[in-house]
Amino acid sequence: MPANQFNAFTNYGVGIGLRTPHYNHILTRKPVVDWFEIISENFMIDGGRPLHLLDQILEQYRVVQHGVSMYFGSAEKANREHLRRLKELVKRTKTPWLSDHLCWGSVDGRYTHDLLPMPYTFEAAKKTAQKVREVRDFLEVPIAVENVSSYAEFHVSEMTEWEFLNEVVERADCGILLDVNNIYVSSQNHSFNPMTYVESVPAERVAQIHIAGHSKYEKYILDTHDHPVIDPVWKLYDRAIQRAGHTATLLEWDDNIPTFKEVHNEALKANRFLAKGVLARAV
């Protein structure tokens, strides 16, 4: 299953996040990279250098948009100004699909700028799915929702996180951006088996996979995107690829960013799992 309706039947390989410290290297050396993921909000502006650089990148590379503040799970309606600007950017990048997080972060018009965890309730699933549908209908591109790392759970939850994810994507009929690092982080913070999560996700809906590193503290793990990917996360990735097939994969590295080459080499480690997955499915 190399492609599905949730990634617009594309067949993207391994990409990396487009980050400011790498602009110069990318534009001058023109390295071979299958695709870049951009943070939509960084380019939802009126003009200037960021859009100029983005246009240069778009001339040479495929770009997929990833958002951090749509807040599908917020009880309030989507911000119209946000949607308008996002649609302008979608037209500019021609992103084949668009992702944002299964979380909330604003209430009564006030923004926390964080990815806050959802209560896993049927009410929340229904409202979140409705918002995903509204956003997709407005933007006219396939949507993939990403599972977040979390540090808290709620008394009101009525199901597990993966059951909640499944409930939302089935109701919204949308894709999944499966972040296997986030699954690992949350599994350590909430004491569940991360492999159960990976096994429970509807493989046919996985549009994209995120891999990343994190930071371990005494009593919890924080999703910091500032380290290489650890072996237990690669194991989850391996299993996800076995189940979903060759899937667009992206390495996130957002803090203490090393050289372009180091980041790209870390991302390209995914290729051995992708190749293995293709072979396994072929026999």
Next chain:
Amino acid sequence: MSLLSLQRTMALAVMNPLTRSEHMSGVAPNGERMKKYASRFIKPNDRLTSFERLEIYNKQYWFRLLAGLMEDFPGVQAILGNRKFEELCRAYLQDCPSRSFTLRNLGRDLEGWLRKNPSWAGSRQAMALDMVRLEWADIEAFDGKAEPPLKAEDLAGSSAGNLRLKLQPYIQLLSLHYPVDSLVLKIKGLNEDTEFSSNAFRERRKRKQVQAIAKLKPARIFLAVHRVDYTVYFRRLDESEYRLLLAIQDGKTLGQAVSHAFATKKKGPPPEPAQVAGWFQGWASLGWFCANQPKRPAR
């Protein structure tokens, strides 16, 4: 607990100010003990209490937003010092929480807020206000909209007096009481300076230099914050030059703008026509004028 109710309850706690030692407050926004408040909606686990789990988000909120303001307003930080600046930011964020999906807009209400709350800047309010305006103008000029530049043919058939020119939307015009532009340039230079091997040494030296240059004396300046090749520049203007540009930006015709700019000059004679012509040539060469959008036909 409904979704909206839970989100309101959690957001209040997440946005509640941290203590001086940067921990979650023991008192919830509703006056209740925070331990009890947190335990009503957050589950504890075998390692963390409800309070501790909520505290992770509370800290993340404040650290992220304070870092955002520090990044956007290093000049204000230099003027006030680290401690006072951080106190000002905490007070500002409590009164003006973010109402935008992007952190880029976090400081957009800072000027208005500081005017209403001068005590946070103490005796340096006037200088701090100038710096807030300049640093916000820097942000606006950096990613503001650019329209197609004006071409000679766009002016065909227009009489000079009735001509209505339009400035590029990204251009910011400022009248300031302190030469804070030089301070910003020094700070930017210090931030880019990597010649010192030790971080601690660099920070100490930087702090001393910043403290020294932050003791600016008042001097009226007029500035255009603009960009060339996507890089933001501060251009000092003559007072008449500033007034002329401001009038053009306000939509006045060229004739009205010239009368306005030179009538209000308090000191000295009006500039020579050759000087004014030179200004226009300079502005045009920088691409400051853009084509007027065609007007919709009247119905």
